[in-house]
Amino acid sequence: GAGVSQSPSNKVTEKGKDVELRCDPISGHTALYWYRQSLGQGLEFLIYFQGNSAPDKSGLPSDRFSAERTGGSVSTLTIQRTQQEDSAVYLCASRRTGTGELFFGEGSRLTVL
């Protein structure tokens, strides 16, 4: 596609429910990142995928968070048993091969009631 696509753009859920956030990166970009941005805060790194390599999960805040990337393309971030502190904008970005330039999606705003 022309850009990084994320869905849903907004998600309101009740505490304890599971949510899935989807990211469709730019075609041909082998690197994909998930970040979390809370209100007034910077970018919190969550997870990094590079081609077929094992993902770098070092930024995931708890074992309630997981992510997968199927076929080296679409990625899904799953948050189980959501908590209010999970409320944030979840950003996905894909990286142009050979450079550090990231292309960001519009984000998925998650609100946990």
Add this chain to the structure above:
Amino acid sequence: AQSVSQHNHHVILSEAASLELGCNYSYGGTVNLFWYVQYPGQHLQLLLKYFSGDPLVKGIKGFEAEFIKSKFSFNLRKPSVQWSDTAEYFCAVYSGGGADGLTFGKGTHLIIQP
């Protein structure tokens, strides 16, 4: 691990004032440098980038940045800001490799008063 430091978390300026946002990084090797901008309600987008060559790079909307290798700095500048420049600005450094090869600063929230 490398780090990126943005000196000012909040900056308030009047229209037509000059702007300089500081960015320093810790990695001693070859780097790619970026400034991203996030306008209110919009997604992060690239403002400008440095890979090699002329250390003074120009980006969109009249912004420029200067790479000073000896100071490990990549400060963002604009001679005369506009109200529409109100946004969050992030500096980023890429040194290659895995996830820790790409590091963002904590961001600077810029408010331009009309």
